[in-house]
Amino acid sequence: MTSSPQIKTFTTRDWEQVWPIVHEVALEQETFAYDPAMSERAARSMWIVGPPGRTTVARSGGRVVGTANMYANRPGPGHHIASGSFMVARSARGRGVGRALVRDALRWATVTGFAGMQFNAVVEGNEAAERLYADLGFVTIGTVPGAFESPTRGRVGLRVLYRPLP
Numbered sequence: 329m330t331s332s333p334q335i336k337t338f339t340t341r342d343w344e345q346v347w348p349i350v351h352e353v354a355l356e357q358e359t360f361a362y363d364p365a366m367s368e369r370a371a372r373s374m375w376i377v378g379p380p381g382r383t384t385v386a387r388s389g390g391r392v393v394g395t396a397n398m399y400a401n402r403p404g405p406g407h408h409i410a411s412g413s414f415m416v417a418r419s420a421r422g423r424g425v426g427r428a429l430v431r432d433a434l435r436w437a438t439v440t441g442f443a444g445m446q447f448n449a450v451v452e453g454n455e456a457a458e459r460l461y462a463d464l465g466f467v468t469i470g471t472v473p474g475a476f477e478s479p480t481r482g483r484v485g486l487r488v489l490y491r492p493l494p
Contacts, residue, residue, distance in 0.1 A: 333393055333425050335432040338383035343372060345392035346385060350375055353415045357479050359454050360413070361486075375413075382436055386416075386425045393420035396429040398436055401446050410437035410445045410493075414457075426460055434464065437493055444492045451476050452485035466491040 338346070350371045354362040362374075377383050381399030385392045398412035412433045416425045437445050445466075450457055452471060466489040474483035 331388075333386035333388040333420075333428050335384050335386055335428055338376065338385050338395070342385045342392055342395075343376075346375070346395045347371060349392070349395055349415050349417045352418055359451050359457065360415075361449060361476060380440075384429065384432060386420075386429055388420065388425070393417050393423075394425040394429050396433055398433045400442075401448070408441075408443045410440070410442040411447060412437075412445065421456070426456070427464075430460060430464055434491075434493070442493055444490060447487075447489040449476070450487040450489055451478070452487055453478070453481060458487075461489055461491075464491070 347368055350362075351368070353360055354366060354371070355364045357364055362371075366374075375383065375395070375397060377397040377399050381397065383397045384395065386394035386396075394414070394416040396412055396414045398410060400407045401409040401411035410433070412430075414426055414429045414433070416429075434445060447461070447466070450461065469488045469490050471485040471487045473485050475486040476484050478484055
């Protein structure tokens with residue numbers, strides 16, 4: 329990938345390229361607490377967020393190389409804080425796709441009027457995500473010890489991250 333990926337709003341035509349990314353990440357069991365045996369239908373229902381939230385894809389070379397969803401972290405009194413999830417195809421990792429997706433989500437949250445963005449479950453030891461989020465101004469508010477069971481590292485913590493928005 330020689331240039332930054334283009335971030336676009338998800339369309340139904342994108343699902344055939346998004347599903348393999350979601351499935352791959354779920355099967356890895358290293359960054360998301362998703363059932364690796366979940367069906368495509370269940371994955372689609374969980375991943376695709378409609379308005380007022382948003383689902384996006386990162387495209388490079390005509391292919392979807394990453395995806396994100398974003399939404400209010402909680403309803404009612406918590407509706408002013410955004411949240412989101414980000415996945416990058418294994419073949420595109422380390423090439424700025426995640427950074428482009430997170431920056432786009434931050435722009436969306438700012439323009440939409442959210443006061444901050446919170447991530448509820450960043451797996452401890454997901455070094456690429458931890459570096460990216462720190463670089464973009466997120467701080468760890470706390471860690472739930474042993475809340476995620478990694479097949480390669482055993483039980484590790486889930487971090488809660490936060491960043492205020494202008």
